[in-house]
Amino acid sequence: MENEGKGLHARVLESLGPAITAGDYPPGTVLRTDELEERFDVSRTVIREAVRVLESMQLVASRRRVGVTVRPTEEWNVYDPRVIGWRLAGRDRPRQLRSLTVLRSAVEPVAAGLAAQHATPAQCAELTEHAMGMVATSRGQQLDAYLVHDVAFHRIVLTASGNEMFARLGDVVAAVLTGRTQHHVMFTDPDPAAVTLHVQVAEAVRTGDAARAESLTREITAGAMAELDVLAP
Amino acid sequence: MENEGKGLHARVLESLGPAITAGDYPPGTVLRTDELEERFDVSRTVIREAVRVLESMQLVASRRRVGVTVRPTEEWNVYDPRVIGWRLAGRDRPRQLRSLTVLRSAVEPVAAGLAAQHATPAQCAELTEHAMGMVATSRGQQLDAYLVHDVAFHRIVLTASGNEMFARLGDVVAAVLTGRTQHHVMFTDPDPAAVTLHVQVAEAVRTGDAARAESLTREITAGAMAELDVLAP
DNA sequence: CGGCCAATTAAGTATGACGTTTTCGTCACG
DNA sequence: CGTGACGAAAACGTCATACTTAATTGGCCG
Known part of the structure; x- marks a missing residue:
């Protein structure tokens, strides 16, 4: 066992x-x-x-x-990590995935804006590093490696926002991204536009351009919502 | 006891x-x-x-x-209602209040946009009712009555969004609004501009104007953030 | 000096007895 | 026939105790 x-x-x-x-x-x-x-x-x-x-x-x-x-x-305490995990593993996984994606689309852009103001140089470096990683793994069925960078990227943005409530959503975002990859047919590479957006977000955060970081991230999450509409009930 | x-x-x-x-x-x-x-x-x-x-x-x-x-x-599970309550009652109440207000500013605008799409006629009616109530109690040291309408208003918006994750933040918003009223000097009436915005949000939700509901709510939460900067460390 | 084994410590589990609250049924009385 | 009060039962809540298990510490031996 x-x-x-x-x-x-x-x-x-x-x-x-x-x-x-x-x-x-x-x-x-x-x-x-x-x-x-x-x-x-x-x-x-x-x-x-x-x-x-x-x-x-x-x-x-x-x-x-x-x-x-x-x-x-x-x-229910729907923010309890274990409850989230159980529901993601269970019957109404689609509904849960949608709820969490909507939550993402609300939180991440604001978090990115704050990150542009508060991120440390080290965090900026990690961010561009993982954005590069996403570029490098975005073609040729390397979805697993891509996912690692994607998750790390978003986790850093949430942490760098300096808001502990945002930072604690890192696991949620990781779960959503992982879930998406698993449902994605294993042969379609990530959307190139999304990859570009991540690179640009890293750049905006590095240069402290909060408005740009926020709006670019809004594009990313909008893309995630659009994907949902295609794949989920 | x-x-x-x-x-x-x-x-x-x-x-x-x-x-x-x-x-x-x-x-x-x-x-x-x-x-x-x-x-x-x-x-x-x-x-x-x-x-x-x-x-x-x-x-x-x-x-x-x-x-x-x-x-x-x-x-820590910072989304656990009891943890939130304990921290709000304790030493780092200011920091907690700030974290939650930032969370609000991310979530509520998106929730309002969704509410404009999903709100039932009954919810719209309640919304305008409480907006009216805010207008009626916005002058002459009726802060307690005003707070009741304010809390109800935001709770309905979050519920009407149709997203359970948003709906569960109703208590958080209630705590933030209550906390703000308590810290406010008891003799200053609410900002008239904020009252107007609430009325306009109710209207936007009723007419299904999602973009307008979202942007108006963003103004409301921006105001809340600005208040924080004035009153808190 | 280093690794292995045993003793110790504090949490984990099991069990039986008793207390407490809430619900439901019965009986007597109006 | 309806109503109220009283009492019994059911299920959780608390206590005390004995025993089990795992991890750390320290000493012993190679």
């Missing part, structure tokens, strides 16, 4: 979390502690700790004399 | 969470379970469950033979 190395409660979590976020237990469903205890063949301690975590994600609510009830979707 | 009604673990959480997010325990600090057990005079069960929740927020990491260690700030 690849399931070893973590505590039992983590294993229960990795089973219940995806199931709930996938909608296997519709909102209002009640789970009794001792039922789960038996189902996973673990002690109450373990179940209780797993339930506490699910509760902290607002996926469930535990009430006396009633049980652990699944909460409606609108109340 | 006003502390009744919740479980013991919740009480421990409400004590440890704010302390950690306030920086009372610098990253790397280790907390032993039995020490906490004694300090709060509760059983191990309770401490363990509280620690699990803190762990799920990435505030701490629990490792065997070493203890519960506080994680560096960059790893």
